[in-house]
Every structure is written in structure tokens, then in C-alpha cells.
Amino acid sequence: MAMVKSLKERVFNFSPGPAVLPVPVLEEARDELLSHGDAGASVLEISHRSSQFSAILADSKQRLTDLLKVPDSYEVLFLQGGSRLQFSMVPMNLLRGAGSADYIVTGSWGKKAVDEARKEGRVNIVWDGNKTHYNRLPQASELQLDVNAAYVHYTSNETIQGVQFLTEPDVSNVPLVCDASSDFMCRPLSIKKYGLIYACAQKNAGPAGVTVVIIRKDLLERGSDDLPGYCNYRLHAADNSRYNTPPTFGIYIVSLVAKWLSDEIGGLAAMERQNRQKAELLYSVVDEDDFYIGHAQPESRSIMNVTFRLRNDDFQAKFIETAEEHGLYSLKGHRSVGGIRASIYNAIPIEGVIALRDFMLDFRKQNG
Numbered sequence: 001m002a003m004v005k006s007l008k009e010r011v012f013n014f015s016p017g018p019a020v021l022p023v024p025v026l027e028e029a030r031d032e033l034l035s036h037g038d039a040g041a042s043v044l045e046i047s048h049r050s051s052q053f054s055a056i057l058a059d060s061k062q063r064l065t066d067l068l069k070v071p072d073s074y075e076v077l078f079l080q081g082g083s084r085l086q087f088s089m090v091p092m093n094l095l096r097g098a099g100s101a102d103y104i105v106t107g108s109w110g111k112k113a114v115d116e117a118r119k120e121g122r123v124n125i126v127w128d129g130n131k132t133h134y135n136r137l138p139q140a141s142e143l144q145l146d147v148n149a150a151y152v153h154y155t156s157n158e159t160i161q162g163v164q165f166l167t168e169p170d171v172s173n174v175p176l177v178c179d180a181s182s183d184f185m186c187r188p189l190s191i192k193k194y195g196l197i198y199a200c201a202q203k204n205a206g207p208a209g210v211t212v213v214i215i216r217k218d219l220l221e222r223g224s225d226d227l228p229g230y231c232n233y234r235l236h237a238a239d240n241s242r243y244n245t246p247p248t249f250g251i252y253i254v255s256l257v258a259k260w261l262s263d264e265i266g267g268l269a270a271m272e273r274q275n276r277q278k279a280e281l282l283y284s285v286v287d288e289d290d291f292y293i294g295h296a297q298p299e300s301r302s303i304m305n306v307t308f309r310l311r312n313d314d315f316q317a318k319f320i321e322t323a324e325e326h327g328l329y330s331l332k333g334h335r336s337v338g339g340i341r342a343s344i345y346n347a348i349p350i351e352g353v354i355a356l357r358d359f360m361l362d363f364r365k366q367n368g
């Protein structure tokens with residue numbers, strides 16, 4: 001068998017998703033892989049109803065609840081199907097039979113969420129950033145929200161364009177639904193502002209295959225009995241995320257990530273400070289002159305996905321290639337935006353961001 005690559009061979013991985021995980025999480029998962037606790041078997045091999053897995057599920061839920069200070073009036077669910085399935089499940093449960101839902105579209109993912117919601121009911125796009133290539137957020141004054149809407153949906157961080165809300169849009173009493181896939185747990189959240197928040201784990205919270213949904217309990221009642229069972233939030237809540245076999249390994253890794261966030265990072269406020277510092281290191285280079293040109297406007301830009309291009313398009317490929325020679329990987333922007341995208345999720349160490357910043361400075365000096 002091939003030797004395991006040593007840690008020194010790990011690159012700085014700026015992948016947008018599935019993305020980097022904290023090394024202590026990978027180490028713990030490795031150490032426990034053959035036998036979990038006293039199970040005598042791997043977490044991959046035990047029943048989702050075993051006492052050992054029950055403890056993992058309870059631990060994962062409790063850790064998320066503690067980190068995010070989730071109130072009792074909310075349910076934390078672990079589902080499959082990624083955020084794509086949430087694009088459908090949200091309107092299946094909350095829009096069917098209701099009047100209409102408001103959608104704020106600040107990038108590619110929000111647009112896809114609209115396409116799915118339209119299959120379930122009436123959608124009002126209250127704001128769409130497409131006219132400026134999704135490079136900015138709406139001003140509060142630009143949002144004409146319907147007070148009778150079933151809910152308002154928005155994407156807290158548009159992973160492809162690198163546009164992130166600093167805080168939740170004000171929707172008064174209408175339930176706020178958030179796709180938080182790519183910035184979940186990058187900072188503290190005020191959960192009580194939300195009706196429902198969902199996040200596939202593979203950007204910032206764990207591996208592909210598990211999606212966290214936090215839903216206000218009264219909204220569970222909105223799902224009709226006619227829905228496909230898997231798509232009904234109420235059934236998942238009633239069975240504590242074991243309506244069917246849940247993504248057991250994913251739930252386990254999410255618990256390790258949550259443990260890392262609280263025990264090693266010191267919680268979400270500390271994580272946010274680190275994330276802001278990391279983002280600032282890169283944006284300060286982008287802002288220095290016009291060798292690099294940021295995609296998002298400064299007041300709308302993301303601390304998770306830093307998007308920019310090079311003034312001279314011809315240097316784009318060279319930048320990506322040379323970066324790899326320096327151990328800096330997965331920097332190619334999404335094909336719809338082009339340029340460079342550095343995804344600097346929670347688990348990217350500051351050393352990786354400093355290495356990228358230094359590379360950017362050096363590349364500019366060589367090619368400017």
C-alpha cells in the first residue's frame with residue numbers, strides 16, 4: 001500500500017468545496033477510524049440506532065446548539081441531498097399552498113434557489129444583482145418586501161461571486177430563510193432572526209453528504225402530509241434526524257469540527273476575528289493598485305471567498321500555475337466569473353493566507 005502522505009506534503013488548499021478541514025479533525029477521525037470508542041467497529045460500520053452513534057448524534061447537535069446558541073424553540077436537523085435539495089424542500093414545506101415567497105438574489109446560488117422555488121409556487125424576486133454581475137448587495141432601501149410573503153430567502157454568502165451579507169436583511173415578522181452553505185459558523189449568528197437556516201457541510205462545517213438545517217419549530221407544522229416523506233421537515237424532526245439512515249460519518253465529522261471550533265479556536269467570535277484578519281491580508285493587496293481587480297465592491301465582499309482577476313488577462317493562467325508551484329492550490333475562479341477565487345474558510349490557517357499574500361506581492365513584482 002502507498003504510504004500516507006506526511007503532513008508536510010499537505011498543500012494550502014483554497015478549494016471552494018469540498019474544502020479544507022482542520023488537521024486536528026482529520027487526525028482524530030484517523031485515530032478513531034478502526035474502532036470508535038468502545039464500539040469495536042468503525043463509525044462507518046455501526047447502526048445509526050446504536051448507543052455509540054446515538055451519542056455521536058447527540059454530541060454533534062449539542063455542540064452546534066452551544067456554538068450558535070440555538071434557542072429551544074428551534075430544531076437542528078442533519079439531512080442529505082446538499083443545499084440543492086434545500087432549494088426544493090424549503091418551498092415544498094413553506095410555499096406550497098401559501099401565496100408567494102420573496103427572494104433576494106445576490107449571486108449564482110440564489111438564482112438557482114429561485115428556479116427550484118418556482119416549481120412549487122409564486123416567487124417574487126425582490127432584488128437581483130445581475131445587472132452589475134453580482135458584485136454588490138442591495139441597500140436596505142432597495143428591498144421592497146411583501147409583509148404577507150410566506151418567507152424571505154437570501155444567500156448569506158455567494159460562494160462564486162464572493163459577496164457576503166454583513167448582517168441579516170430586516171424582514172420584520174416574515175420568516176427569514178437563509179442559504180448559509182459557505183459561511184456557516186464563520187461568525188456568531190443571532191438564530192432567533194431566522195425562520196430557517198441551511199448549510200451543506202462541505203464548505204465550512206464538514207464533509208460532503210450532510211446538510212445542517214436549523215428550523216423554528218412552529219414552521220415544522222407547515223409541511224403537508226402529501227409531501228414525499230423525505231422532503232418533510234416534520235418527519236425528520238419527529239425522528240431526531242433518523243427518519244431514514246442519516247449520513248452518519250458526516251454527522252461525526254461535523255461534531256469534530258464543532259469541537260475544534262470551541263476547544264481550539266475559542267468559539268465563533270474568535271473564529272470571526274481570525275477570518276476578518278485573513279481576508280484583510282488579501283484584500284489589502286487587491287486594493288493597493290490595479291494589478292489585481294476585486295470582483296465584489298468593498299462593502300459587499302466576502303471574508304470566505306476572495307474573488308479578483310488580474311488586470312492583464314493573459315497572466316491569469318500563469319498566476320494559477322505558478323501558485324501551485326508554491327503549494328497554493330485550487331485558486332481558479334468559477335467559470336462563470338473567471339479570474340481567481342481564494343476560498344479561505346475557517347480551516348485555512350493564517351500561514352496559508354500569508355503565503356498567498358506573499359505570493360501575490362511577488363507575482364505582481366515579477367509581472368507588473
Ligand SMILES: *Cc1c(COP(=O)(O)O)cnc(C)c1O
Pocket residue numbers: 017081082083084085109155157158159179180181182200203
Ligand atoms: C455549494 C453551495 C450550494 C450547493 O450545495 P450542494 O451541497 O452541492 O447542493 C448552494 N448554495 C451555496 C451558497 C453554496 O456555496
